[in-house]
Amino acid sequence: MSEIAGDMNNAPDAGRRRFLTIAATSAVGAGIAGTTVVALVESLEPTAAETAAASTTFNLAPVEPGMQVTIPWQKKPVIIVNRTPEMLATLPEAEKKGILKDPNCTVPQQPPYCKNMYRARKPEWLVMVRICNHLCCIPHYRPKKASVTAWWLGGFHCPCHGSMYDLSGRVIKGSPAPHNMTIPEYHYSPDGKSVTITKMYPKAHLC
Numbered sequence: 001m002s003e004i005a006g007d008m009n010n011a012p013d014a015g016r017r018r019f020l021t022i023a024a025t026s027a028v029g030a031g032i033a034g035t036t037v038v039a040l041v042e043s044l045e046p047t048a049a050e051t052a053a054a055s056t057t058f059n060l061a062p063v064e065p066g067m068q069v070t071i072p073w074q075k076k077p078v079i080i081v082n083r084t085p086e087m088l089a090t091l092p093e094a095e096k097k098g099i100l101k102d103p104n105c106t107v108p109q110q111p112p113y114c115k116n117m118y119r120a121r122k123p124e125w126l127v128m129v130r131i132c133n134h135l136c137c138i139p140h141y142r143p144k145k146a147s148v149t150a151w152w153l154g155g156f157h158c159p160c161h162g163s164m165y166d167l168s169g170r171v172i173k174g175s176p177a178p179h180n181m182t183i184p185e186y187h188y189s190p191d192g193k194s195v196t197i198t199k200m201y202p203k204a205h206l207c
């Protein structure tokens, strides 16, 4: 997983290189301080091309209820799950049983529009970075009840140190992972048939 962790630093480095290039150019060619300041501030924003390159659009049509697909995004695995009503019903059940560390998603591991029980824009679709925030392993998808423990309601199980998450990626008490898994920023196409993952939520902790 070192490759994944290393990738987190690429974008800031690229931005910094551009920052330094423009700073040097401005120092040589510009005598107007205001021009230099504007150039430096603008250089910190991603260009349209960089934003487009960082985004991934995925067609949801082939993902039937109950299915998951894991796609690469910025060298990270992103899981997309089409949750059935039965799967969604396990989420309040986990809350009632009191087994979750952060049931209300108070730690900003997701954008504000996903700060809900589903950790999603639409209840049925989970879009999540599939990385355990203990030590960056990739948890197994275990949707069936009792498939990990007798009380298991369905969710994600990390094979290395045993962290457990529910079907919204909320971490279960007793797991070494401290937080819920990370939800990236994303939006749907106007017809709702595809999802575009745009960037990591800046406040989220990956691992």
Ligand code: FES
Binding pocket: 132, 133, 134, 135, 136, 137, 158, 159, 160, 161, 162, 163, 176, 177
């Ligand atoms: S990386 Fe998942 S439990 Fe350690």
